Amino acid sequence: MSTQVVIVGGGIIGLCSAYYCAKAGLKVTVLDRNSEERDGCSFGNAGMIVPSHFVPLAAPGMVALGLKWMWNPESPFYIRPRLDADLIAWAYRFWKASTPRRVEKAAPLLRDLSLASRAAFETLANLPQIDFGLVRQGLLMLCKSQHTLDEEAVAAEKARRLGIPATVLDAKQTSALDPNVQMLIAGAVHFPLDCHLNPNRFMACLKQELDRLGCRFLWKTEVTGWKTSDRKIHAAVTSLGEITADEFVLCGGSWSPSTAADLGLNLPIQAGKGYSLTLTAPRQLPRICAIFTEARVAVTPMGSSLRFGGTMELSGLTEEIDPRRVQGIIKSIPRYYPEFEPDDFTGIQPWxxxxxxxxDGLPYIGRTRSQANLTIASAHAMMGLTLGPVTGQMIAACLTGEKTGWEFELLSPDRHS
Ligand SMILES: Cc1cc2nc3c(=O)[nH]c(=O)nc-3n(C[C@H](O)[C@H](O)[C@H](O)COP(=O)(O)OP(=O)(O)OC[C@H]3O[C@@H](n4cnc5c(N)ncnc54)[C@H](O)[C@@H]3O)c2cc1C
Known part of the structure; x- marks a missing residue:
């Protein structure tokens, strides 16, 4: 009899884990507290696959930048001040992790993970039965000021030293690369290995493949507790009753800590809220996805539509939309793309x-000491789409006992216990 696996969470990490587990011959059930028409983090994101992002969020300078930005309601980063013990402990760990030594250790791992994931996207894109429109034209880090371009040139040099190609371009060279859009910039760095896709389409393709592989889905099924004994989970207690399995994989995104609360596992995660706005008939349609470097706004062409995404707001698990932060994104756009106007966004519902x-800016991937048959795949922050396939492969390897070359220590879910 094949091993029965319950995967908690139907976001990209849950579906990728389900896909590679099902491919390895395991019998998979995916649970999600939301309906099949969910629209969480894995759907409205910027759709970028970014080996260029090898520096974790917890990096030198981020704490100072965060403190500077947090007083401006339209800035790219915001922490809602509150007396919350989990937030204070998280912020302290973030500060401790933001050292050059840790970044140096994390960067090669993030590079290897994202390159392996990019290769997995290529394999998936070659499957004849699915089409999620993978675009392999790289990413442009657009810089308004020469000062930022100089800083990005230093980052590009670091990337090249890590084996990630990067080219520094002036404004004219950038326009030649993407003539479809007018830009008001000093220049850009082009990372040719980065790619983009439409995440809604990618999620639909994964679901279709999982149906074909015989995966079972239980929607509107929330895990509210666990039945355990002797450090082993027997069943997930859900709104539909108890669901038994041999193995359990927690892919609950920002809700993972509360879902794991009774399992003796300390999994510090803060929700970093972001917004996106999609124009279905944009004034201009760039060819290459881009990041407005100073404004920290991502821009992705998706077919004939154009998506703008940004902000990182640590305000707990609330999904409420703060219009001031959405305005921050909208106001930044004409500063880089002068043909666009704030009025273009009138009536567009922000996601x-x-x-x-x-x-510490690294995900939790792997088995945990807390329960013998529990595996965690969570906390992918700004890299969840990028790292989805490789995470799925790693989870399948954990469950089947397959040997991989991955160093799980830096990713261990027990590292803060
Ligand atoms: C604006 C924005 C832009 C982004 N752009 C990019 C990008 O370009 N590239 C990139 O790589 N990443 C990007 N990301 C990040 C990426 O979207 C996330 O890292 C990723 O979606 C996280 O996936 P997940 O499966 O871990 O979480 P989620 O998508 O949140 O899925 C978790 C699921 O678990 C379910 N769940 C939780 N608890 C329970 C429970 N107790 N019982 C049952 N179900 C439960 C939830 O309902 C949810 O469906 C972006 C994010 C944002 C906000």
Whole structure:
């Protein structure tokens, strides 16, 4: 009899884990507290696959930048001040992790993970039965000021030293690369290995493949507790009753800590809320996805539509939309793309998603000491789409006992216990 696996969470990490587990011959059930028409973090994101993002969120300078930005309601980063013990402990760990030594250790791992994931996206894109429109034209870090371009040139040099190609371009060279859109910039760095896709379409393709592989889905099924004994889970207690399995995988995104609360596991995660706005008939349609470097806004062409996404707001698990932060995104756009106007966004409903962020900027992937048959895949922060496939492969390897070359220590879910 094949091993029965219950995967908690039907976001990208849950579906990728389900896909590679099902491919490995395991019998998979995916549970989600929401309906099949969910619209969480894995759907409205910027759709970028970014080997260029090898620096974790917890990096030198981030604490100072965060403190500077947090007083401006339209800035890219905001912490809602509150007396919350979990937030204070998380912020302390973030500060402790933001050292050059830790970044140096994390960067090669993030690079290897995202390159392996990019290769997995290529394999998936070659499957004849699915089409999620993978675009392999790289990413442009657009810089308004020469000062930022100089800083990004230093980052590009670091990338090249890590084996990630990067080219520094002036404004004219950038326009030649993407003539479809007018830009008001000093220049850009082009990372040719980065890609983009439409995440809603990618999620639909994964679901279709999982149906074909015989995966079972239980929607509107929330895990509210666990039945355990002798450090082993026997059943997930859900709104539908108890669900038994041999193995359990927690892919609950920002809700992972509360879902794991009774399991003796300390999984610090803060929700980093972001917003996106999608124009279905944009004035201009760039060819290449881009990041407005100073404004921290991501721009992604998705077919004939154009999505703008940004902000990181640590305000707990609320999914409420703060219009001031959405305005911050909208106001930044004409500063880089002068043909666009704030009025273009009138009547466009902003989307929101909660990025699950660990304090050291690395995800939790792997088995935990707390329960013998529990595996965690969570806290992918700004890299969940990028790292989805490789995470799924790693989870399947954990469950089947397959040997991989991955170093799980830095990713251990027990590292803060
Ligand atoms: C604006 C924005 C732009 C982004 N752009 C990019 C990008 O370009 N590239 C990139 O790589 N990443 C990007 N990201 C990050 C990426 O979207 C996330 O890292 C990723 O979606 C997280 O996926 P997940 O499956 O861990 O979490 P989620 O998508 O949140 O899924 C978790 C699921 O678990 C379910 N769940 C939780 N608890 C329970 C429970 N107790 N019982 C049952 N179900 C439960 C939830 O309902 C949810 O469906 C972006 C994020 C935002 C907000």
């Amino acid at each position: 929101r998603g909660l990025r699950p962020c660990s304090p």
